[in-house]
Amino acid sequence: MEEKHTWDKTNQWEEELDFLKSIIIKTELVEAIKWGAPVYTLNNKNVLAIGGFKNFFTIWFYNGVFLKDPKKVLVNANEGVTKSLRQWRFESKEEVDEKLVLSYIKEAIENEKAGLSIKPAKKEAIVSEFMQNQFNADSGLKKAFEVFTPFKQREFLEYIESAKQEKTKITRFEKIKPMILEGIGLNDKYR
Known part of the structure; x- marks a missing residue:
């Protein structure tokens, strides 16, 4: 039996995270397990990841700062520290609009192909x-x-x-x- 990896801190979002995965697999992204969580990559570069927390489940975009975000759904999870990562939080499966999520993912893929990323300055805060x-x-x-x-x-x-x-x-x-x-x-x- 294959070990299932999810980043679900409260073990309450399995169905919702599986739904997000079902959307993501429609793209060219490749699933890898990093930090115990499913991370989706393009040419071995992190594009996005998904996970569950106490009050929400989320898809986070590693270079989300470059997304147009027409619906204003993305948040900076750690203002002042996190430069490029952005989260899209959901509290129920019903909130997940598959077409809209797919459009954000496709834009993130195009941004990765275009090489959009923030290059850290010397002695910049370490992002862990x-x-x-x-x-x-x-x-x-x-x-x-x-x-x-x-x-x-x-x-x-x-x-x-x-x-x-x-x-x-x-x-x-x-x-x-x-x-x-x-x-x-x-x-x-x-x-």
């Missing part, structure tokens, strides 16, 4: 999709993280993102989560 997913799932963790100085935040993010394998990221996250919640910086014991 892994940590962002943890923050989306645990607002208390996010609040505790935001108390740290940008320098200490960067140390945590570099620690996670320098891991090459998903299992290493998970192990490292399990180590730093209590530190973050207790307000202890990653390298405080050396200072």
